[in-house]
Amino acid sequence: MSGAHPEIYETTPDGTPSGVVFDLGNVLIDWDPYAAIAAGVGPVEARRFLDAADFDFMAWNHGPDSGGSWGDAEDAVRRTHPHWVEHALAYRAHFADSLLGEVAGMGDVVRELHAGGVPLLGLTNWSAELYPHAPARFDFLALFDDVVVSGEVSAAKPDPRAYEIVAERSGLPLERLVFVDDRQANVDAAAGLGMDAIVFTDADTLRAELRRRGLPV
Incomplete structure (x- = not known):
């Protein structure tokens, strides 16, 4: 301080x-992960990903928030949910779009x-x-x-x-x-x-x- x-x-x-x-x-800061994911895979796929019953985005995001690396988090999706890889990668790639403003x-x-x-x-x-x-x-x-x-x-x-x-x-x-x-x-x-x-x-x-x-x- x-x-x-x-x-x-x-x-x-x-x-x-x-x-x-x-x-x-x-x-x-107005934050919405949907905006970032939609920038990569489109709005329909972004909503499908975030609403998926077999993937908890917020729990996944908590890993890097707790000190893990994004590379490790994305590798985990490749291993466990390969059908969601493109959607998961879109979040970090387009992260700036998730920050909607003040x-x-x-x-x-x-x-x-x-x-x-x-x-x-x-x-x-x-x-x-x-x-x-x-x-x-x-x-x-x-x-x-x-x-x-x-x-x-x-x-x-x-x-x-x-x-x-x-x-x-x-x-x-x-x-x-x-x-x-x-x-x-x-x-x-x-x-x-x-x-x-x-x-x-x-x-x-x-x-x-x-x-x-x-x-x-």
Whole structure:
């Protein structure tokens, strides 16, 4: 951590949180794997792949998110689901197409928190190989004090170690951090560790939740 906001890194007497930890995909960045796969094999085949009863895309994607390589993940499909190889390869080959843009209003939330001196952390399930697409495209990520990328640390949410790493890097205890994620399982894991955890639905609802906690948005 840079220590750019030392006055807020300390526990605040009024109970206001000391920092905010954001998930990235579908909280700050609109992510849809369908768009990438459709760019490679067409919309009908992409939907057929993602809806397949014999292949769990999200479980497969979790491997690289947890520190595995995309080469190994794709080789596994060749061995176990050869009829889906072309579809699986399309995802990484066209990954940039899966990043549809900024989630509406969330760039403003990030900028306002930063302007108010609130430390900002990212905790994202994202492969180390594909994460560079994010900071190259979304300039608000430069406002973050740190982003913990699961594929880089080999710990993906809801693994408790992922949350512990973000606390270690922030220099703040977990209970002083607000955590925002769109997945209930990840929010539940954070709450179980003592974080103030919020399920993300939209920017306006989140803004109200953060204001209720005394944060400047």
